[in-house]
Amino acid sequence: MDYHISKTRFRSASIANNLLKDSDVLPVWLAVPTKPHQRVETVLIVLPGFGGSAQAWLDELEIAQKFCDLAGENELALPLIVIPEIHTRFTSTVYSNNSAAGDWIGMVCDDLSQLITEQLGYLPKNKWLIGHSMGGSGVLNVVMARPGWFDAAFAMSPATLEPNNGAWLRELYDEGREALTQAAQQEKPEDHLDVWRHLWVGLMQALAPNPEAPPYYCTVPTTDNEWQALTDTARQATDLLADTPTRKTKLAVDIGEKEPGFVGTVARVKTLNEQGADIALFTHSGAHTDQMATSLDYVLAWLISQ
Numbered sequence: 001m002d003y004h005i006s007k008t009r010f011r012s013a014s015i016a017n018n019l020l021k022d023s024d025v026l027p028v029w030l031a032v033p034t035k036p037h038q039r040v041e042t043v044l045i046v047l048p049g050f051g052g053s054a055q056a057w058l059d060e061l062e063i064a065q066k067f068c069d070l071a072g073e074n075e076l077a078l079p080l081i082v083i084p085e086i087h088t089r090f091t092s093t094v095y096s097n098n099s100a101a102g103d104w105i106g107m108v109c110d111d112l113s114q115l116i117t118e119q120l121g122y123l124p125k126n127k128w129l130i131g132h133s134m135g136g137s138g139v140l141n142v143v144m145a146r147p148g149w150f151d152a153a154f155a156m157s158p159a160t161l162e163p164n165n166g167a168w169l170r171e172l173y174d175e176g177r178e179a180l181t182q183a184a185q186q187e188k189p190e191d192h193l194d195v196w197r198h199l200w201v202g203l204m205q206a207l208a209p210n211p212e213a214p215p216y217y218c219t220v221p222t223t224d225n226e227w228q229a230l231t232d233t234a235r236q237a238t239d240l241l242a243d244t245p246t247r248k249t250k251l252a253v254d255i256g257e258k259e260p261g262f263v264g265t266v267a268r269v270k271t272l273n274e275q276g277a278d279i280a281l282f283t284h285s286g287a288h289t290d291q292m293a294t295s296l297d298y299v300l301a302w303l304i305s306q
């Protein structure tokens with residue numbers, strides 16, 4: 001394989017001094033092309049999903065090997081592949097910029113760019129971004145927050161395009177209300193919360209941040225109208241995908257037919273395109289994670305074609 005795989009660490013100034021006291025030193029996996037005389041002109045940044053592993057993209061999904069296969073078939077130069085580990089006090093980031101967790105958009109754009117150019121010495125002409133699940137949502141967040149920062153981006157099964165997120169967040173809260181309350185009142189440690197409650201915390205910090213409300217640093221709705229407002233806030237956030245500046249980045253989304261959010265996501269992409277977005281939509285026959293490796297074939301092919 002024409003890649004050298006390694007793991008290093010970098011400092012993310014964007015998430016320094018966050019209220020959660022998460023470390024600003026993050027591990028990152030690198031796949032560096034080793035073909036003789038090949039200049040690295042493209043970088044691909046990969047955003048793992050909630051609780052996901054950066055290493056799994058290399059070991060299980062074989063993303064570097066897939067690029068080698070595509071390059072051999074099409075005589076293409078290999079990209080530099082950069083995959084950060086995104087573990088936090090509440091399992092993982094949800095790739096937002098808020099007062100509790102810090103600026104994870106800045107981590108993706110500014111701090112990884114500094115790693116690539118200053119520490120690794122590369123000056124890529126093209127920048128690509130992909131992610132799966134919450135990583136797919138991170139792709140959308142980055143595209144909206146930093147229009148044109150990436151040349152092409154692919155959100156695989158994004159977790160937040162489904163328009164009923166407020167109802168889902170309420171369900172997560174109601175199911176774990178006792179555990180969340182006990183942890184908030186320090187009756188039990190936070191680490192007894194399961195991953196779904198951790199996901200709830202991350203999303204609530206993104207949608208309703210409150211730096212004066214530890215330990216979750218979010219405002220919890222108490223009425224039906226307030227929970228509905230979360231749905232409205234989540235939907236309005238993705239309205240930016242139809243704005244003209246966002247179209248500076250070529251964008252694609254996929255979703256599986258067996259995913260709970262399939263119908264809502266397909267409808268949302270259609271609506272956004274009708275409003276002016278230009279999102280390429282791919283669908284597959286699987287569920288949320290069972291076809292990631294297969295889906296990656298058309299994801300990488302689409303990136304190369306842009």
